[in-house]
Amino acid sequence: MSVPVALIGCGFVADLYMRGLATFPGLAVVAAWDSDPKRLAAFSTFWSVPAAQGLDQMLADLPEGGIVLNLTNPSEHFAVNRACLLAGHHVYCEKPLALDINQARDLVTLARDRGLQLASAPCSVLGEAAQTLGRAVRDGTAGALRAIYAELDDGFVPQAAYDKWLSESGAPWPAEDEFRTGCTLEHAGYWLSWLIAWFGSVTTVHAISAETVPDKLGTGPMAPDLSVAVLEFEDGPLTRLTCSIVAPHDHRIRLIGDEGVLSCNAAWDNAAPVRFARRFRLRRRLMEHPFPRRLRLSGPTHPKLGRRGAASMNFALGPAELADAIETGRDSRLAGDYALHMTEVTLAIQNAGLTSGPQNMSTRCAPMEPMPWAR
Template sequence: MSVPPARSLSIIGCGFVADLYMRSLEKHPDIAVTQVYDHDPERLAAFCAHWNLRAADSMERFLGNLPKGALVLNLTNPDAHYDITKTCLNAGFHVYCEKPLATEMDQAIELHELAKNEGLMLASAPCSVLGEAAQTLAKAVRDDVAGPIRLVYAELDDGFIPQAPYQDWKSVSGAPWPARDEFAVGCTLEHAGYYLTWLIAMFGSVRRVVAASTEALPDKPMMGTPDFATATLFFESGVTARLTCSIVASHDHRIRLFGDKGVLQVKQSWDNDAPVKYHRRMTLRRRLMEHPIGKRLRLNRETHPKVDRWGAAAMNFALGPAEMLDALNEGRSCRLSADFGLHLTEVTLAMQNAREEGIAQDMSTRCDAVVPMPWAQ
């Protein structure tokens, strides 16, 4: 793989999420943002003025300014992910794409094959799996803290979002929350990956998905997309998990891993510094229960830069791009590989597209285990 001369990246798309990336990149002063492009000139100007960045006035100029082997962050709207990523790969650039990688499986496969044939890295968000909370939980699983894991419950319920004052939500450079995209793409494609990545990293590929989804709120903006999905995931390793996504049920972002000796729990998927707790199982007065006060598990090494809470999240969105740059500089594969991204996309789309008829679908893709971050080994 060719490597650009500096530890740098360029950004396409400067909407709401791009500000979250810039807040995170501020915590990585060794990474330079060389240029930015957006098809909306006013949005591009506002974003670049706020962050003091160089703007490219066209897609052609943007691509022409880059050395072969540069890293591009595709932060465009979801319906543009496929076209923009394909264009960048064809031009010889590595790509880190916001979620979803693509909205159709055949598009995701095409991007995967293109990156493979061109010898380029391709990864997609979310990257919280590289964060401290996820890495601490994964180490607890490897260390057998709770014994063999038999079952996992994971929730990604965001509250009754259509009644939230989302019209007032703006990023620090003035971009509105992309309500149209959020409702049209749906909470499953937008959010299932936050825990799917953790689960796949810990337990390997999903062998089979049994799922159903529905539109519980037919009068919300952008009707027609499921706003509730639930799936039972059967992993090749033998672990079974239940994952639920909605914008209907009260906010609940817990993940619980039930083992022979007790329960591992994290309550906030969008917080890299969320406590990871172990509740040992015990018997009290002939009653079986988990200890109500969990023991917090910690890593004994310095981890990664933390980002202050903004809105509902305290996540470092730059962990994925930074790890890709490390991989490029070290001449190795990145942890969030194209195989990983493709498998994530297949599982997520199976949940999203299950509808009320439901599906029981064997997965056709797989990926290797994700290597722990150096500070979590």
């Protein structure tokens, strides 16, 4: 199987996708496009990828059954996704699908009406760590789960040397756009995708969000740089999710059950260890085991990459899964109701402010089918 892939947006994250795509020989990058001619030239030269002469021409030339990777800034996602779907192409979009839930809903409907698939990043939910932890949830390793604590704190980024952060092909980290978009829209999906995959629909979001550090680089308005959410699932434990670019780096998730605690300490590492600490009583003291047992899946999983910047993730797991879904005539795990629901929950947290109160979700999705090697 050889699936043609076209990239729209050659910025910072595009290099991470190219590294991942190289691990899947069946995915062939046939063209790239960026509205910035200098960025397009640098990217296409570095990766030896054909530079398209224009977006419309690239979409017209992409063969039927191909996939477009929408790696543009979030403010452009809706328009680019819509153009790709109208051109008759399947789309894999960086998060979120759109900045408005009604626009996201329109996109999912458009894809269905045209027999196309619209999938959403992040794809770390398809990685070994997420699938290992999901297997432990299904097996009841920690007993009945009572609560989940999930953190996505990235340190005090406004003081970081982000002006020196460059991708492999020389793209600068888009600080101004990142600050305008916000860490919740950019990062919440890394844990939300795992949680929704395991437990399905979030029914109610209780959240607050705020900009705690003013005067960041660029012109405003800037998005919240801190959000705290409590999620009620239709069939899952109460969950607290925190996103920030102000608190010390912490990417842990802990699932607290009757028998002990399941944990993973690195959201952005596909091979991060998953551990279980059994709870026990020692004389009058209740404690979790100081030497947690590492949980592993038997057999091979997926191609892995070394650390690049802050992450050790294969960004092509999602496009590869989408390509397989197209080839086998099934719905992608990352598309349809799942993508729409994750978008709604993320936007609810991002836009909560300080006074929104409980927000009832209007979308629903079923738990995700595990990867074949994790069943």
